[in-house]
Amino acid sequence: MPDPATATATATATATATATVTAARAVPGAGAPGPALTPVRRIPVRFSGDGAGLGELSWGQREIWLTMLRQRSWLPIGGWSRLAPGTTLAGVADELRWIMRRYRPMRTRLRFTAGGRPLQSVAGRGTIGLDVYDCPDDADPEAFVAALDARDRGRPFDFVEEWPVRMAVVRHRGAPTHLSTVMTHLVTDGLGGRLFLAEVADRANAGPDTGLPPLDQARWQAGDAGRRQNAKALRHWERTIARLPAKPPPAAGRFLRGELRTTALPLAVHVLSERADADSSQVLMALFAQALPGDGPAVLRPMVSNRFRRGFERVVAMVAQRGICAADVAGEPFAEALRRVGVAAMAAYKYAYVDPDAVAGLYARAGADPDAGLWFNDRRVATRQGFGGPVPDADALRAAAPGRLRWTVEQDDPFDPLSVDVDDDGEDPGALLLTVFTDTARLPAAGAEALLRRAEERAVREAIAMLEETP
Structure with a gap:
């Protein structure tokens, strides 16, 4: 393997990142950044940590990297928050x-082979900049930090030279009031992000970091x-890909x-x-x-956290991967469809931990459509493990209005x-938010809306029937 630290590989890496991963999409409604978004100071923050090394990307990192290339975005995650009164710049630093120091993915940058294959490089020490911005006295600091956050998401990202986190403090009338933290999705998935926030909020009681870091994952x-x-x-x-339609032109x-x-x-x-x-x-x-249109088996691509695997439960890293399952449910009673999907989903969860490059090879050899089916990501927190309160009755279901859809x-x-x-x-604490994405060449807006409406309508119809049949 060529030395990825050579000038040739570095030039290849920069060219690859520039050509294939463009600026992220701005957050809708965040507001346009203005000329005042210039840091008044950059505080150098020196750090060190263990686990330094160079190696292949883990399967989770590789999958999200391929998603970045496909979507032409570095998929920024994070956001902004209010700082507690009395917070100092030294405290944020x-x-x-x-x-x-604690999270190795925060110290991980990419190196590329001469052929353009990304490797992860975990640093043992370094310096990162903490940017400081002054919001004008007569301006709204929340609007200012929202614009700053959107700007940092929209700026192109250099995977070779940049640390994977951009952190900035906003001061208003001399006092730090807000913090913006934007990271590349190579750092972690959603569950890891929640763990990260909880540990940062209670640093004094954070125990040893026992999760298996990505470099060790790749070695395993x-x-x-x-x-x-x-x-x-x-x-x-x-077996599942063999059931998929051919790749369309x-x-x-x-x-x-x-x-x-x-x-x-x-x-x-709930019912x-x-x-x-x-x-x-x-x-x-x-x-x-x-609710899916078309004939043949219903193909589902659930996002699987993989955190039931040893060493993954409390790791701040990208370990979520897409699974795949297919179930013959057309024309079946809902109870039977529920059973068949449950059986198929168990296999999808079990086998989502896989080399994405090898999966791509299977698709290519079969000539199958890699985008077939519905990609499904259940990201709930409050209701994922169960709904609170009594089971709704049939009258409550009949009175519930259909959901409100808007294209954003x-x-x-x-x-x-x-x-x-x-x-x-x-x-709305009593509601669910369904975010739908569609390629109009495959399924127009009307078809995507119909999919959501059919799922909602069937849910209400089946729930009412189940309530009325229950003695």
Whole structure:
């Protein structure tokens, strides 16, 4: 393997990142950054940590990297927050130093082989800048930090030279009031992000970091045990890919993002999961499986956290990967569809821990459509493990209005293929927020909306029927 630290490889890396990963999309509604968004100071924060080394990307890192290339975005995560009164710049710098020391993905940059293959390089020491911005006295600091956060998400990212976190403090009338923290998705997945926030908020009580870091994950994956796991997973993928349609010819389309806020769906899912004694995520997957258009098996691509694996439960790293399953549910009663989806989903969860390059090879050899089916990501926190309160009655279900849909983004750069993310609605504690992404060349806006409506309507209909049949 060529030395990735050579000037040739570095030049290849920079060219690859510039050519294939463009600036991230701005956050809708965040406001346009203005000329005042210039740091008045950059505080150098020196750090050190263990685990330095160079190696292949882990499977989770490799999968999110391929997603970045496909979407032409560095997929920034993070956000801004208010600082507690009395917070000092020195205190924020100490927090940043602690973060860089504790979490190896924060000290990880990419190096590229002469052929352009990315490697992870974990640094044992370094210096990162903490930017300081002064919001004008007569301006709103929240609007200022929101614009700053959007600007930092929109700036191109240099995977070779930049540390994977951009942190900035906003001062208003001399006092630090807000913090913006933007990271590349190579750092962690959603569950790791929540763990990160909890540990940073209570640093004094954070125990030793016992999670398996990505460099160690990659070493395990390259060993005998990893190869055995990969071989078993690939057999599942090969069987499922054989059921997929052929890859269609390229077609021009636009990529849309929409949001459906619904109170009817969570009421119905509460009933269905309780009465059928089924996981609510399984219920949602069965509803969408029967709502999908077309003939043949319903293909679902659930996002799997992989955190049930040893060493992954409390690691701040990118370990989530897409699984795959196919279930014949067309025309079946909902109870049978729920059973079939549950069986298929268990295999998807078990075999989502796999080398994404090997999976791509299976698709290519089969000539199958790698974007077939519905990509599904259940990101709920409050209701994921169960709904609070009594089971709704039939009258409550009949009274629930259909969800409200609005299209929020239209663009040329691709999102994921037909995809639905499920979140608890932050604006309405009793609602769910469904975020849908679609390629209009495959499924126009009307078809994507119909998919959501069919799932919602079927949920309500099946829940009412189940309530009325229950003695």
